[in-house]
Amino acid sequence: MSTSKRPLFDYLKAIGAIVWKDLAAEIRSRELLSAMLVFALLVILIFNFAIELQPALRTTITPGVLWVTFAFAGTLGLNRSMAIEKDRGCLDGLLLAPVDRSAIYFGKAFSNLAFMLIVALIVLPIYSLLYNINIIIPGLLLVVLLGSIGYVAVGTLLSSMAVQTRTRDVLLPVLLFPVIVPVLLAAVKASSGFLQNLPMNEIWPWLNILIAYDVIFIAVAFIVFDYVIEE
Amino acid sequence: MIKVHRLVKRFGAKTVLRGLDFEVKQGEFVALLGPNGAGKTTFLRILASLSRPTLGEVHVSGYALPSQAAAVRARLGVVTHQPLLYGDLTAEENLRFYGRMYGIPEINQKINEVIEILGLTLRRADLVRTFSRGMQQRLAIGRAILHDPEVMLFDEPHTGLDQDACDMLDRLLRDVAGRGRTVVMTSHDLARVENLATRFDVLARGVIAASTARVNLGKYNLLDFYRQSMAGIPGKNVNQQTPVI
Numbered sequence: 073m074s075t076s077k078r079p080l081f082d083y084l085k086a087i088g089a090i091v092w093k094d095l096a097a098e099i100r101s102r103e104l105l106s107a108m109l110v111f112a113l114l115v116i117l118i119f120n121f122a123i124e125l126q127p128a129l130r131t132t133i134t135p136g137v138l139w140v141t142f143a144f145a146g147t148l149g150l151n152r153s154m155a156i157e158k159d160r161g162c163l164d165g166l167l168l169a170p171v172d173r174s175a176i177y178f179g180k181a182f183s184n185l186a187f188m189l190i191v192a193l194i195v196l197p198i199y200s201l202l203y204n205i206n207i208i209i210p211g212l213l214l215v216v217l218l219g220s221i222g223y224v225a226v227g228t229l230l231s232s233m234a235v236q237t238r239t240r241d242v243l244l245p246v247l248l249f250p251v252i253v254p255v256l257l258a259a260v261k262a263s264s265g266f267l268q269n270l271p272m273n274e275i276w277p278w279l280n281i282l283i284a285y286d287v288i289f290i291a292v293a294f295i296v297f298d299y300v301i302e303e
Numbered sequence: 304m305i306k307v308h309r310l311v312k313r314f315g316a317k318t319v320l321r322g323l324d325f326e327v328k329q330g331e332f333v334a335l336l337g338p339n340g341a342g343k344t345t346f347l348r349i350l351a352s353l354s355r356p357t358l359g360e361v362h363v364s365g366y367a368l369p370s371q372a373a374a375v376r377a378r379l380g381v382v383t384h385q386p387l388l389y390g391d392l393t394a395e396e397n398l399r400f401y402g403r404m405y406g407i408p409e410i411n412q413k414i415n416e417v418i419e420i421l422g423l424t425l426r427r428a429d430l431v432r433t434f435s436r437g438m439q440q441r442l443a444i445g446r447a448i449l450h451d452p453e454v455m456l457f458d459e460p461h462t463g464l465d466q467d468a469c470d471m472l473d474r475l476l477r478d479v480a481g482r483g484r485t486v487v488m489t490s491h492d493l494a495r496v497e498n499l500a501t502r503f504d505v506l507a508r509g510v511i512a513a514s515t516a517r518v519n520l521g522k523y524n525l526l527d528f529y530r531q532s533m534a535g536i537p538g539k540n541v542n543q544q545t546p547v548i
Binding site: 081093098162 | 351352353354355373374376377379381383385386387388389390391392396400401403404405406430446
């Protein structure tokens with residue numbers, strides 16, 4: 073038996089290994105990112121055609137359209153990310169590793185966050201072009217980061233539950249969307265605040281909600297993941 | 304090396320393991336036989352810490368399950384009929400990934416050793432999805448021995464392999480077991496396990512119904528032993544945990 077005696081180092085190494093593995097496999101297969109991207113672009117295109125927006129209304133509706141797009145595309149990614157592990161039996165391979173199982177959660181969550189942010193970074197400029205509105209502003213990017221963290225924190229936990237069931241494709245959104253209402257609400261309000269150039273004292277409460285939600289659900293996932301992932 | 308006392312496993316109202324007792328000494332190669340649905344895979348999953356026992360005591364390498372699961376997992380190698388490999392990574396990348404998950408120091412040297420044992424040197428840079436089923440299963444064994452485990456669990460490793468691949472797998476299994484490791488393997492292929500294992504246990508109706516060492520088979524062959532165990536002869540009752548030979 074040849075394992076090292078540095079638990080924290082091994083823990084971080086395991087997280088890094090999962091992130092590296094997910095990104096390396098995705099670079100080769102492109103099955104997860106392409107599905108998320110195509111879906112996200114279709115959603116903003118459909119919104120573009122379906123809603124004849126007055127220029128004045130665009131700023132108002134943009135946060136809603138953006139977060140609906142991220143939420144639905146994110147669900148596809150979360151489902152696929154865990155299904156890849158389950159369908160090929162690799163989840164057992166991860167569970168057999170002699171590290172705290174929360175390392176699996178954090179590894180998968182970081183990968184999911186990377187995929188969501190890549191999709192967001194591609195969608196935002198395309199949205200700007202389609203709707204003729206500049207949304208590449210630092211404040212909005214911060215909201216996208218905080219909202220995505222909250223989304224994947226809960227989503228990774230729930231997708232690891234849903235993946236154990238036969239109806240995982242249906243179950244994940246049913247479980248996820250009610251739980252992420254606070255994230256979506258706060259993200260939409262904060263995004264709207266930045267797009268409408270509202271004073272920071274009106275935006276901070278929403279940012280605080282996002283930060284609190286992120287911290288709480290990461291902590292909850294850290295505690296319960298071991299029980300959730302077991303059969 | 305493995306001690307199991309009065310193990311019970313229930314899934315809802317269904318009881319799969321009913322007070323199972325089981326013990327394996329260091330260096331033994333135990334073949335766990337039994338019909339479909341007897342609970343072999345469930346039992347192996349409990350030993351591998353992938354499933355929690357409902358009742359009973361389980362110790363592997365001196366550590367209790369589930370309370371010391373991480374310590375058990377560090378000493379355990381598991382091979383199932385699924386290779387637990389990522390098709391979009393190369394053979395080397397798969398081993399490197401699992402090496403990092405197990406915190407193995409000097410991983411490059413270890414990967415080289417294992418790939419040589421597996422006879423996959425020429426394919427180490429190829430994506431695993433391009434591998435045949437037999438090659439994937441060989442690599443799965445490499446994944447399982449990478450951290451040099453004391454105990455190996457094999458759950459029907461021959462499933463889906465052709466004759467040549469089975470023969471190659473057997474050579475690898477002998478090599479793995481020959482290095483002083485303790486091995487427990489489930490299988491339906493009696494002819495194959497007869498030449499591999501040093502002991503044969505029959506799991507039926509949630510308990511070890513019969514057990515014999517290979518040297519004690521005597522005039523029986525393994526098929527005779529298995530049939531008699533399942534028919535309750537000479538153990539008479541397959542629910543009794545009585546060695547029949």
